[in-house]
Amino acid sequence: MKDRASRLAALRHEMDIFSMDGFIVPRSDEHQGEYVAPCSERLAWLTGFTGSAGLALVLRDHAAVFVDGRYTLQAEKEVDGACFERCHMTDEPAANWLENHLSKGMVLSYDPWLHTGPSLHRLKQACEKVGAKLAPAPHNFIDAIWTDRPDPPLHPITPHGLEFAGRSHEDKRTEIAAQLDQENQDAMVLSLPDSIAWLFNIRGGDIPCTPVALGFAILYRDATADLFMDHRKIDEDVRTHLEDDIRIFEPKALGQKLDELSTKTVRLEGASTPLWMSERLKKAKANVVLGDDLCALPKACKNDVEVKGMRTAHRRDGAAMVRFLRWLSQQPAGNDINELSVSQKLDGLRAEDDLFFDYSFPTISGAAQNGAIVHYRVSEESSLPLPENGLYLVDSGGQYRDGTTDITRTIVRGVASAEMKDRFTRVLKGHIALGSTRFPKGTTGSQLDVLARHALWQAGLDYDHGTGHGVGSFLNVHEGPQRISKMPSKTALDVGMVVSNEPGYYKTGAYGIRLENLVCVRRCEMESEREMLEFENLTLCPFDVNGIDVSLLSQGEIHWLNSYHKRVRDELTPLLDPQDAAWLAQATQPL
Structure with missing residues (x-):
């Protein structure tokens, strides 16, 4: 944490040289993408926060880091509260914070390469409201003090x-x-x-x-x-x-x-x-x-070749997941079976694929309370042993030459409590409701979002992230313009779009549950007055039936799960050795 204090002091000194009262440090680079090259990890270098979305505001006497609901717990762990206030960007927006900390005549600076007009609009309004000024900096102040900053990447095209x-x-x-x-x-x-x-x-x-x-x-x-x-x-x-x-x-x-x-x-x-x-x-x-x-x-609207590639990539990815889940089922509780070692095992199985290029994001491997951190990133310091009894959440994916994958499964270790089963089943009900719906052409993801949350809402529960993000074809794992979210969307779901279906539930300090498949929008072959669409499941991997309270499922939901598991078994068995195939047959037995 000493590094954070000294870096903050160096930044303020650089601001003083150019008579600036403040500087904005976004997570973004010049391209506004979710992931940035090491040389552009300015927010992490300054604050310690390693999430994919955030912002720091540094004034002469105050500083704050703003994150969304996915990262509040992560920010508490990574950001030194003695240096930075930790703020939820919805509950306490950056613009409001500026109105409370800026005064007339002050100059807040920014790097115009790292911001867009819309991203600065509210901050500019906040400055004007108190008589302060928003102005471009003569250069990026972080770059001036980051003496061992990595070189820009030069990966071959x-x-x-x-x-x-x-x-x-x-x-x-x-x-x-x-x-x-x-x-x-x-x-x-x-x-x-x-x-x-x-x-x-x-x-x-x-x-x-x-x-x-x-x-x-x-x-x-x-x-x-x-x-x-x-x-x-x-x-x-x-x-x-x-x-x-x-x-x-x-x-x-x-x-x-x-x-x-x-x-x-x-x-x-x-x-x-x-x-x-x-x-x-x-x-x-x-x-x-x-x-x-x-x-x-x-x-976003994948052509037939791209959709075919996504299907084949998901088949091989599903086989890797089954091999992983079978291996995991044989591992007794102990310090050697921990979040880090288990995620490394899964990563290694994926990398054996001939068309594997990279992981689509750092594997989220969360046992017990760490599973409640939505975008948790395991490290040697944070890694917990998998529990003898409880839940383990793993969210992972691969970049293959023919497609991009992203899957989350929540695994029961030993015995799950009645509460855990209730929450698991409600998340599964939301997953099934969304995945099995039919909808007219022109429907947006925001109009479907409630389907994934309904079973949770009936118990007074919810989750603080979107239900579905778009996915590229050997491109970004998080890619618009389509999405499924409470947030309004102007982009209608259309044929060839790939989107995730990932409702969840998170109990802070205890456990987390998320069940995610990727689905592709396709035409619905039914007699109807309007053109109807539906989702095709791309992800092929069993759900852990040990987490299900069957009494909460309808007959229709049981039929959906049994049909999905039969398809998983039929499509993946030819890719597996006899031992893995036998495990899959057992894991996909009808309820």
Whole structure:
């Protein structure tokens, strides 16, 4: 914790040099993604908080870290309360905190590369309300004092072949460029690495768990494009793949290319484009139009090749999970069987796959009370032995060349209490209700969210995270624009979209339960007056029936579970050795 105090002092000294009263430290990098390269982990370096979403506000005499409901317990463990207030960003928003701590004439600074216009809007309003000013810093103050900051990543880029992508990049560029032309826009600037990866059919490894290359791109209405990436990441095979219509520049050339768009109409996605870029375009007298990233929807709606790849990836991933669960069932309680050793076992089984590239996120391995920390990250210091009696939650996934997986299972060790079984079954009922629903085309995830929570609500229970996030095809494991959440969504669920189904329950200091499958939206083959959609389960892995209170399930729910388990058994048995297949047969016996 001494490091945190000295780093905070160094930051304040840097602020003083440039007469700034405060500095904003977001979790984001220049691309606004969930995962960032080690050189961009500024929030973690300063505060110790390692979650995927957060913000620090540092003033001369006060400092605070803001996290959402997924990370409140984690922040209590990781952030030194003597240096930073720990705030829930919903209960005590950063803007409100600023209104209480800023005063007239003060200047709050920020790095315009790390923020978007919308992300700064409320903070700017808070400053103006008390007579303070929000201004760009002359440079990033963290970078100036982080003396051993890692170098930017240089992972080689590889082509993403048609056998995985299903569509050529020429086809994609032509489709998106036609939309630009239709809206009389000259160019679209792309800053999201997953959009760039999808559009150009390339993959990289610049950030953990996500196979993308960091860079920027400009797509023009004639379907040509400029790609801004370090040339050291691009070999001749990639240049041949990209062809002549995609011009490659060093990242430092981006400013000049933006200036050349003077008087042109340029499309930006406001929620992800760095403020630096939009301000540069405005200064160049470009006509900036804020609109959706035109890659987002076609990327979300997987084509037949991508859906097939997701199915095959999930089959192999399910086999790895079964091998893991059988191994785990044979391990007696003891210090050697702990959160860390167990997660390493699962990670190793996944990595044996020939198409394995990386994990889709760091495995969440939570025993007993650690299972109640929604995005818990195990370490040697925090690792608990798995309980002799109780619950163990494991949330994990893989990045394979043909698809991305994400699965959560909650495992009963020994005997579960009546309360645990009640909560487990209510979470399962929500999972089944959502997974088995049919809905008309045009329905959003926010309209379905209540299905996953209903059984919990009837007992006065709930959970503080979304029910479902979008998932990419060998891309981001958390990827919009689709989602299933209490939060309103304007994006309707549509054919080919992959989304998670993951209700949960968390009892602080005791245990956590989450049951997650990935599902793909498909057309529902039924006679109806309207076009109807439904979910296809991609994830293939048994649920632990030892956690179920069967008396709480309806006959329809029992039928759903038995049918799902039969499908799991039928599809995975050919991939397993006799011992694992026998365990699976027992684990999927009908209720």
